[in-house]
Amino acid sequence: MKRVWIFVLALLITLASFAGAQAKSSLVDEVMKRGVLKVGMDIFVPWSFKDKNGNLVGFEVDVARKLAQDMGVKAEFVPTAWAGIIPSLLTGKFDVIIGGMGITTERAIKVNFTIPYEEGGQDVVVNKKMLPKVSGFQDLNKESIVISVHMGATPVAAAKKYFPKAQLHQFDNDPAVIQDVLNGNAHAAISSSPTPAFWASDYPDKLYRPFGGQLITFEPGSFALRKGDPEAIFFFNAWITTSRDYLKERFDYWFGTKDWKDMIAE
Numbered sequence: 001m002k003r004v005w006i007f008v009l010a011l012l013i014t015l016a017s018f019a020g021a022q023a024k025s026s027l028v029d030e031v032m033k034r035g036v037l038k039v040g041m042d043i044f045v046p047w048s049f050k051d052k053n054g055n056l057v058g059f060e061v062d063v064a065r066k067l068a069q070d071m072g073v074k075a076e077f078v079p080t081a082w083a084g085i086i087p088s089l090l091t092g093k094f095d096v097i098i099g100g101m102g103i104t105t106e107r108a109i110k111v112n113f114t115i116p117y118e119e120g121g122q123d124v125v126v127n128k129k130m131l132p133k134v135s136g137f138q139d140l141n142k143e144s145i146v147i148s149v150h151m152g153a154t155p156v157a158a159a160k161k162y163f164p165k166a167q168l169h170q171f172d173n174d175p176a177v178i179q180d181v182l183n184g185n186a187h188a189a190i191s192s193s194p195t196p197a198f199w200a201s202d203y204p205d206k207l208y209r210p211f212g213g214q215l216i217t218f219e220p221g222s223f224a225l226r227k228g229d230p231e232a233i234f235f236f237n238a239w240i241t242t243s244r245d246y247l248k249e250r251f252d253y254w255f256g257t258k259d260w261k262d263m264i265a266e
Contacts, residue, residue, distance in 0.1 A: 026231035027095055028071075035073050039064045040089055041099035042082040044174060044192070046254045048099065051263040059254035063117065064098045066246060067239060081172065083152030086110055090226060096236070100192060102154045102219030112227050114236045116220030117247055122158040123196035123215050125207045126188045127181050134210035140188055141165050148177045148186035155190040158217050182206060190216070194255045201258075 031037050041048045041060050048058035056077050068075035078094040089097055089111065100120065103113050126134050134140060140147065141163045149155040151170040159168055169186050171177050178199050180186045189196065193215055200207045223236050240247070254260065 026235075027225065027229050028232050028235045031071065031073055031095060036076045037064070037068045037071060037073050037096070038076045038078055038094035039068075040078050040080050040085055040094035040097045042085060043079055044100065045195070045264060046260060048077075048079075050265055052265045054265075057260070057263055059118070059250055060098050060100060062250045062254075063247065066243065067098075067236075070239065070243075081152075082150065083172075086224070089224060092226075095225075097224035100221045101224050102192075103222050104154065104157070107224070110227075111224040112229075112233055113222040113224055114233060115240055116222050117240045117243075118221040118251055119218070120221055121193050121215035121219045122155055122190050122217040123193040124188055124190050124210060125178070125181065125196040125199050126210055127184065127186070128206055128208055130184060130187045134188075136211075137162055137216075139210075143167070145188070146186040148180040148189040150174055150177055150191060154192070154217075154219060159190050162216055192219075198258065 039060075041064075043049055044058075046058050048056060048060045051057045056079075061077070064075045064077070076094075078088075080088050080093070082099075085097055085099065085101075086107065088094065097111075100118065101107070101113075102120065103116070107113075124140070126140075131139065131145075139145075143165050145163070145166040146169055147159050147163060147166045148169045148171065149159050151172055156168065156170065159166065169177075169180050171180065174191055174195060177189050177191060181189045182203065189199070191199075196209060197213070200209050223240075225232055225236070
């Protein structure tokens with residue numbers, strides 16, 4: 001008899017929880033009523049940046065605008081420093097992070113991730129003069145080595161995992177990261193692909209990519225949402241699934257070419 005009451009009590013709790021979830025308005029409903037999808041992102045070329053006219057452009061900008069268009073609403077961008085982007089999402093400053101955020105266990109404790117909408121990972125460039133030959137990870141995993149990374153982003157985790165003995169110089173943005181290497185203050189820089197490949201292309205006399213050009217990590221990027229809203233996850237997953245052709249076309253343009261380089265403001 002006792003087991004029956006325990007089962008009934010558990011069933012009632014489950015039904016109450018489900019009813020509460022049903023009663024709570026979904027983010028999708030709120031966005032549709034508001035007519036605006038608020039998108040959090042940071043400034044990373046070519047993910048998102050301002051062109052010469054001061055307009056936001058980039059891969060994530062294209063993705064967010066197409067998503068909003070398909071929802072029948074407008075996209076409102078809320079540029080946010082990467083180190084504070086998850087806390088800003090959790091406090092409601094925007095609805096979703098669309099900013100090339102890689103899925104990690106630490107982040108998944110705080111937010112819900114959609115299925116991946118882009119493929120990426122961490123890459124490395126090395127100062128030719130300071131380290132003319134890097135043949136393996138062991139060459140960068142030394143106490144004498146300095147690696148420059150973007151503060152609060154996944155390059156930090158990659159550097160600590162694969163090069164734990166190296167010293168880290170951490171900066172608020174990617175331009176400062178690569179400038180540290182170009183100035184000879186750091187031996188190498190880690191950043192999200194394809195940025196290091198672009199750096200090596202822009203400064204072929206000063207930089208090169210070791211490891212045969214292979215990425216050191218694989219990190220699929222996903223939208224990040226506040227927890228407790230399964231309907232929003234279902235909707236965004238459905239949109240990503242049905243928008244694969246568009247996502248690939250935009251990804252190939254922004255990450256497979258530099259046809260957009262003249263758009264960058266000086």
